[in-house]
Amino acid sequence: MSDASKFLPFTKPTIDEETIASVTEVLRSGWLTSGPKVQALEAQLSEYFGGRPVRTFNSGTCTMEIALRIAGIGTGDEVITTPNSWVATANVIIETGATPVFADIDPKTHNIDLDKVEAAITPRTKAIIPVHMCGLPCDMDKLYAIADKYKLRVIEDAAQAIGSSWKGKRIGSFGDFASFSFQVNKNIMTGEGGCLVLNNAEEVRLAEKYRLQGVTRSGLDGIDVDVLGGKYNMTDIAAAIGLGQMKHLTEFNTKRATLAKHYFDSFGTDFEQKTGAELPVADFENSNWHMFHLVLPESANRAAFMQQMLDQQIGLGYHYRAIHLFSMYRDRGFTDGMFPIAERIGKQIVTLPLFPAMNTEDVERVVSAVKSCLL
Numbered sequence: 001m002s003d004a005s006k007f008l009p010f011t012k013p014t015i016d017e018e019t020i021a022s023v024t025e026v027l028r029s030g031w032l033t034s035g036p037k038v039q040a041l042e043a044q045l046s047e048y049f050g051g052r053p054v055r056t057f058n059s060g061t062c063t064m065e066i067a068l069r070i071a072g073i074g075t076g077d078e079v080i081t082t083p084n085s086w087v088a089t090a091n092v093i094i095e096t097g098a099t100p101v102f103a104d105i106d107p108k109t110h111n112i113d114l115d116k117v118e119a120a121i122t123p124r125t126k127a128i129i130p131v132h133m134c135g136l137p138c139d140m141d142k143l144y145a146i147a148d149k150y151k152l153r154v155i156e157d158a159a160q161a162i163g164s165s166w167k168g169k170r171i172g173s174f175g176d177f178a179s180f181s182f183q184v185n186k187n188i189m190t191g192e193g194g195c196l197v198l199n200n201a202e203e204v205r206l207a208e209k210y211r212l213q214g215v216t217r218s219g220l221d222g223i224d225v226d227v228l229g230g231k232y233n234m235t236d237i238a239a240a241i242g243l244g245q246m247k248h249l250t251e252f253n254t255k256r257a258t259l260a261k262h263y264f265d266s267f268g269t270d271f272e273q274k275t276g277a278e279l280p281v282a283d284f285e286n287s288n289w290h291m292f293h294l295v296l297p298e299s300a301n302r303a304a305f306m307q308q309m310l311d312q313q314i315g316l317g318y319h320y321r322a323i324h325l326f327s328m329y330r331d332r333g334f335t336d337g338m339f340p341i342a343e344r345i346g347k348q349i350v351t352l353p354l355f356p357a358m359n360t361e362d363v364e365r366v367v368s369a370v371k372s373c374l375l
């Protein structure tokens with residue numbers, strides 16, 4: 001039953017009693033840091049991604065940073081990425097000493113425009129970090145054709161894309177590095193956390209070193225540190241949550257798709273034409289429906305719209321403001337007008353509520369509130 005007086009957030013995790021019990025069990029066991037639960041989660045993820053090696057970390061952000069380090073990227077290198085993402089995607093490039101280069105996005109998919117990526121390649125370009133925005137994958141054929149042609153590494157920021165696919169193949173089961181986030185808002189979560197899908201045993205060895213202070217162990221008391229690593233390991237507490245979430249991943253994503261379909265049905269075919277707002281690409285083949293975005297018409301003031309929705313007990317998100325317009329990026333020489341599509345999306349986008357515990361009445365409540373604001 002829909003309850004119009006009840007606050008509807010834009011997202012909320014679903015956690016079952018079994019998961020809560022398994023976290024309690026970890027706490028009682030006395031082994032809280034990385035241990036058997038982390039190993040079990042990595043094994044399950046590896047199976048999920050078609051047998052490719054997987055290692056877990058304590059955030060999606062450090063997962064991407066470690067991928068860049070494994071790829072040997074640092075000072076003097078350029079990495080091409082999208083201005084339409086959470087700032088983490090570009091911050092990790094700077095963190096390694098490399099230079100972020102942005103390419104504007106496609107106005108429909110909101111993913112990086114691969115023609116603009118190709119145009120931005122220079123002799124210093126070493127890698128591309130595309131984002132599968134809202135779980136809608138980039139054109140993987142075109143992406144990897146460019147990577148092959150220019151001998152570039154790819155770190156897929158698949159933070160939002162667990163369970164998404166491309167031509168029947170799961171994102172993360174093919175390609176180069178794929179980085180996932182288990183931050184609490186994602187389709188499955190561990191509170192905070194992430195994982196990296198790797199290519200081979202040598203990359204796994206490096207991932208484990210960078211994850212824990214650059215340490216290599218041999219025998220019972222043998223230890224050396226030959227590279228600078230950080231403290232990026234996942235705890236067994238978090239991994240227990242992840243194992244509980246993995247059981248529901250398919251069910252969660254199916255529910256998200258059902259709700260997304262109901263959004264389209266409830267908005268109706270004339271909604272865009274009547275309001276000037278834009279609905280997302282209705283991709284029910286590939287997307288995991290991590291978020292349902294609405295681009296408001298130029299005439300609408302986003303803050304006022306969000307307030308009107310809030311007055312009706314509906315919480316919205318906005319994902320994302322264009323990265324290059326943040327002060328730190330302006331300080332590095334980026335200005336207004338450089339990536340106009342990402343800038344327009346960054347100003348006008350809102351994220352409507354979408355999470356597995358919602359029901360179709362909730363969707364209808366959101367749609368009628370949106371219509372009351374825009375029509």
Ligand SMILES: *Cc1c(COP(=O)(O)O)cnc(C)c1O
Pocket residue numbers: 059060061062085086088089131157159160181182183192193194
């Ligand atoms: C969530 C997210 C990140 C960061 O992941 P954390 O686990 O919060 O560090 C990076 N990129 C995208 C696209 C995300 O959605």
